[in-house]
Amino acid sequence: MKIALIAHDGKKADMVHFLSGFKNELQGVNVELVATGTTGSHIEKAGFKVQKLLSGPYGGDAQIAAMAAQKELGLIIFFRDPLDKHPHEPDVQMLMRICDVHNIPLATNPATAEIMIKYITTQLEWNQKL
Numbered sequence: 001m002k003i004a005l006i007a008h009d010g011k012k013a014d015m016v017h018f019l020s021g022f023k024n025e026l027q028g029v030n031v032e033l034v035a036t037g038t039t040g041s042h043i044e045k046a047g048f049k050v051q052k053l054l055s056g057p058y059g060g061d062a063q064i065a066a067m068a069a070q071k072e073l074g075l076i077i078f079f080r081d082p083l084d085k086h087p088h089e090p091d092v093q094m095l096m097r098i099c100d101v102h103n104i105p106l107a108t109n110p111a112t113a114e115i116m117i118k119y120i121t122t123q124l125e126w127n128q129k130l
């Protein structure tokens with residue numbers, strides 16, 4: 001399963017902290033990570049293998065939306081910063097709309113993402129044992 005990761009600048013540290021907490025679980029299952037450019041660089045530095053797309057403001061969110069529309073993603077984790085402005089807000093809205101159009105799970109905060117990651121890693125672990 002492919003998981004897309006995106007974090008606004010004010011939430012990048014939260015993303016790295018979150019993923020690091022699930023490193024063992026994620027490494028034990030068949031999960032591929034894809035991320036917008038700068039988020040991907042942070043994740044890579046934390047020791048994860050990740051496919052990096054364009055930076056968000058340069059089209060990275062749109063690339064993730066295209067992957068979602070083509071059913072290439074099992075889950076999107078997007079830690080948005082609700083206290084900051086973003087020049088590419090239309091792309092952000094478009095990504096969230098595409099997730100709803102195609103019924104793609106989208107976690108926009110760590111509490112939701114934790115529930116999803118725990119569920120997914122348990123299910124994948126179970127399937128890999130079958």
Ligand SMILES: O=C(CO)COP(=O)(O)O
Nearest residue numbers: 036037038039055056057
């Ligand atoms: O802007 C973003 C999400 O809207 C994230 O993009 P970066 O990961 O390139 O900073």
